[in-house]
Amino acid sequence: NATHVKARCSQYPGSDVRRFPVPDDKVNWSQSWAQYNPVRYTSLAVLKKPVWADPDISSFSPKFNTVDGAVDRTSFEGSYKEENGKPLNPHGRTGLSGRGLLGRWGPNHAADPIVTRWKVDERGTKIHHSVSKLPILQFVAIKRKDCGEWAIPGGMVDPGEQVSLTLQREFSEEALNSLAVQPSERAQIHERITKLFKSPGFQAFKGYVDDPRNTDNAWMETVAVNFHDDSGNSVSELPLQAGDDAGQVQWVDVDSSFPLYASHSSFLELVAKERKAHW
Ligand code: RP5
Ligand code: MG
Ligand code: MG
DSSP: OOOOOOGGGGOTTTTOOOOOOOOOOGOTTTTTOOOOOOEEOOOHHHOOOOSOOOGGGGGOOOOTTEEEEEOOOOTTTTOOOOETTTEEEOOOOOOOOEEEEOSSSSSEEEEEEEEEEEEOOTTTOOOOOOOOOOEEEEEEEEETTTTEEEEEEEOOOTTOOOHHHHHHHHHHHHHHHHSSHHHHHHOOOOOHHHHHSSOOEEEEEEEOOOOOTTTTTEEEEEEEEEEESSSSSSSSSSSOOTTEEEEEEEEOOOOOSOSSTTTTHHHHHHOOOOOOOOO
């Protein structure tokens, strides 16, 4: 369990709220800390009771650590604890209680499609990195509208939705702008990328995400899957267009020095190692 860092960022995203500072040695719940006084915060967007959010805990008793109706409240990290009816973040304190921007109490499940190709020159020959001497991978990255950081075009798993569908749907919405195109064209996009997303893919990561929106009682978890266009003639030929919560989209070289949202960089490292690519 690597210590979460972004989940302790001072300023809570999209707000003026500042987290109660949590030093490294007090992150773990097993460290008793009488002075701990997290800021309580749940965003207005969540309090308005949109379909994607749970009601407040006072009027609602979700079944934690199980699939509750259509909502998966199980964690990839094993069984999580509850305190006064509220689930506790399995990676420890964040300095903020309540749900912040997250809709679900406990785990909020997402899926991250990592679409890659090899970086090639005009003649189609793979380009190797000058230092590592390894071929360079490129992946489809989006610039998030909420924070301006580059990220994998991931999104939330809808209640009851298969993760394999979420991966393809979120990629289509954020990197191909499928929601804005005509239904006829949408079918065409669907057809062209279904082939790539039907391939088994490499599951790079499954578990807790060190997301800046995490709180003591609500956190992000994801399944990150790599779909690789080895020949460069499937998805590489599709025109990228940013949509939904993405402001920009482009192919980005996979490299350890490129800063990414949440713990997305660690997922790319696993992909690079698996494909014997530069990192
Ligand atoms: C991250 O938030 C996940 O890894 C995923 O990329 C993303 C899902 O949230 P939204 O993009 O829907 O805001 O923790
Ligand atoms: Mg989305
Ligand atoms: Mg998204």
